[in-house]
Amino acid sequence: MFRSVRSTVGLTLLGLGTVAHAQTAAPVRPPKVPPIQGPMSRPTVARAAEKAVAATKETTSGFAYRNATTPPAPGWTGPVFQLSHDYPQKDPGTCPANVCTWLSNKKVTFDQTPGEKTQTQWSPEWAQYMQQLLDYVREGQDLQLDNQVGWQVKVNGNTRWFHMPWMAYDTKTGREFVHGLTNERTAQISDFLGEQLVDEGLNKLSLSATKETAQGYETWAFGVYNEWGGYAIGRSWNTDGTPRIDKNHNGGPQPAGLPFPEGTLVAKLLFTTATPKDVPYLEGSPVWQADRHQTKGTLFLCERQVQEVRLIQLDVAVVDKSSPTRWVFGTFAYNGKLKGKTVWDRLEPVGVQWGNDPWSSPAAAKADSLPIVQSVLNTKIGTYQHFGCNNRLAGPVDNKLSSCMACHANGYTPQAGVASPSGSNTIPPIFGFPGQCTTNSVDNANYFTNNQFPMAYAGGQYPNLMNMDTSLQMWVAFLQYGQFNQFNQPEACVNPSGT
Template structure:
C-alpha cells in the first residue's frame, strides 16, 4: 500500500511538471516503456558467451489471419472427445513444423510465423538470455517420481501462432501499456489461435531415468530457486544443461464452446517412445476441454470421475501416481501437466488470467485434499467461456497467463518508473535518495505470496532445505 501511495504521489508530481499532460503522455515514459517492450531478457548473457542469444518475435500481425484461412486447421476434422490422442498429435505436429530444425527460432521458420508474448523480462521470473526461458514452478523432491531426490527448477518458453499473435498485438498496440479491451470489448482469441510451451527441467537421467536422450538447451537459471522474497534469485548461474520434460498446447476451438471454448493438452518426454527425433519422443498425458463443475471430494469418493478430461493411463504409470507427494495428476483426476500443481488443472489455472492478477490460493491437508472453503473450490472449477471474466474485479485475458504476467510486469514497471522520477520524495521514506529502486526491474518487495501462487508456486509445498538450495 505504501509503495502504491508513493507511486501515486510521483504520478501527480510528474503530471504537474508536464503541464496538462498526464504521465502516460510523457515522451520519456513512452520511450522507456517501448524499450521494455522490446527487451529480450531479464539478465544479460554471461561474460564470454559466444553462442546464440534469444531474440523475441514481436512483429505481430495487424490483421486477423482467419479471414484468409481457406482450409481447416489439421485438428478441426478430429473429434477431440472420441480421439484425444489423434487430436493432440495433430496440434503437436502443427506446432513443431519448421520449428525443430530451426531450434524454435521464429524468424528462421519457413513454414509459418510464431510470436512471443512481450513484457516477460522485468522480474527474476523473466526470460533468461540464451533461449528466453522463464521461471516456472519447481518440482519438489519426489514430485516427478521416486528417483527424484532433489528439488528441480523448471524453465519454459512459449509461442503463439498468427491468430494468437494478432491478439497479442491488439493488447500491446501502444507497447508501453496494454489494453484489455481492444475495440471496446473483452479480449477474446479467435478460433484457431494456438499456443504451445516447452518446459525444461534441471533434471537429468539420474534424477528421472525416463529423460534419457531428452533434447537439451543451455540456460542461465536462478542461483537460488527461492530467495528472501520467495521467488527466484536475481543472481543467475553460468549456462546449465536443461532437459525437455513437458510440452503444453492450448487451442481455441469453437467446437468446445459448450464448456470453455478452449482445449488444453500436455505431453511428457519419455524414452520409451520410439522416434528418430528426440523432440518427438513425447507421451500424451492429457487433453481437457472443461473443468467438470460440481466434481468435488464427496462425489469423487462416491466414484464419480471427470468427463471433460482425458488422461492417459500410461502417463499416470510413468509418473508413479498416486504417491505421497501427489495423489492425482490434476485435482480429482482432472487434466494437468507433470510438473504442475495437482490441486489445480490446466483449464482452472488459466481461467484466472486477468488484469489485475487475481488472488487465489488453496490449502491442502495431509492426504492432499483441498481444505479451503467449499464455495472457493466451486468458484475455481467452473467452465468459463472464452473471453468471459473469472471474477468481478478487473478484465479477463481469455486464458492467457502470459498476457496476465506481462500486464502485471507492466503495472509494476510503471510504478517503478514513477518512483524514479522523484528521488527526493522517496528519500523521506528510505533515506537513500531512491537508490533502492535502481534495479533492472521492479523491487522484489512487489511479489507477495499471491503473485507466487499465480505462477503455481505455493511456498508451503517446499521444505526449508529445498528453499535454501543454491545451484553451483
C-alpha cells in the first residue's frame, strides 16, 4: 500500500487537527565556525557564528525541499519534477459535500466489531464508493497519464496536490528528478501472476525488499496530499526544513500538524519495472521515465539512469471519523484487458480496508479467529491478486504477509531530530519480521491491531516514539531529518559485493 522509503528497505506510501506550535526537541547543530585568521574582535566572532547558523538553516531547507536526490544531467530535455510545498496556511475547514462525496456516502458502513459469520462481501455499493475516490483523484489529470504531461498539482486553477518534504535526502531510495518517484518494495513474478508460475520454472525470489535482484521488479512511486493533508504537513514542518513539535500532545511530543483532519485524501501511484512481456495485463499501461537503479547481472546498483516504468497500482487513503481507525484505505490495480478509452477506465478496485481485524488470525489463535470484517475484497477482479494477510487488503506490489492498514498504522519514529540507523531496532519493523502472518504471536498481535493517533505502539517495547498517523511519507521525513540532524549526511548507498 502506501509504503515509504527508508535506507534499510527497497522502498515505498500518506497524512490532522491543529495544535500549538513548539520548537523541535533536537535543534539542528550549527557547523563549526572556520578557524579565524589573525585576531578578531568579539563582535566579529559573533557575526561569524551567526552567519554559520544561517548557512546551516539554508542547508536544512535545501535538503528538506529539494526536488530530487540528483538534478537532471546537462542536456536533459524531458520532464523535470517540481516539489509542491506552498502548503495552505489557513485551515480549509469542513470539506464540502460536493467535494468529499465519499464522506456523505451512506450506502457503505465501517464496522468496528466482529459479528459476521463470513467476511464482508464486495458489492455495487463498494464499487460506487471507490469510484467516488477515483473521480476526485483523476479530476484535472491527463486522460492517459502521458509521460510528458506527468502529474498536475493544479486542478481548476488552484493547487490541489502537495508533496512531503525530506523525501529526496536518501540517495538510494529518494526522489528521482523526472517525476519525483521514490524506490519502494521489489516485487517478484508471483506477486503479479500467482505462485503456480513459480512452479513452472520461473525464479522464486525472496519477498524481502532487501533481496533485490534483476529477476525482481522494482517499484517506483509518488504520493500526493490534497489541501487538507497539505495543511497538516505545513503545520508539521517549518519553512526552514525543521519540524514543528507539540511538546505535550496527550502526554508526549508529537508532530504539531497531526492528526490529519477529515477531508484529507492521499493518493499514490505505483509504477513497476515489469513489462507486458513479463506481465501481459500491463499492455497499454502508461509508460513513464524514471531515473532508477542500473543493474549489473542479477544485482541492482546504487547508480541510476533514466529508464521506463509502467503504472501497476493506485492507492488512496482518506480520513473518515466513522472508521474505528479514522482512516479508510482503497487500492486499484491496472488491467489492460479492460475496455476503456482512458487509463482511468482500466483501473479496477482491489478492495477497501478500515481496520486490522485484531480478533482474527494471526493476531488471534486460529481456533479463536473470527471472520475478517474490516476489509472487503473484490474477489472477481479481472487480474490475479494475492491480497494481504488472511484476506486483509494489500495491492499487487504490496507485501502479501501484511496489509495496507497494518503497515501504515505502525509507522512510529524517534523524537524529532533523532536518527534510527539501519539495524538499530529502535522502531517497529513495519516491513516484515520472523513469523509475520504465519504464526499466532505477540508480534503479530501488536502488528495487526487498531490504533489511532496519538496512541503509543501496542506492544510497549518501543517507548517514547512519535505516532505518524499512518503517514509513511511523514515517517520517512522524520527519519531523514533525524539522519541529517545527527550525522549531517544520509546513510551511504553501497553496491552489492562482487560489483
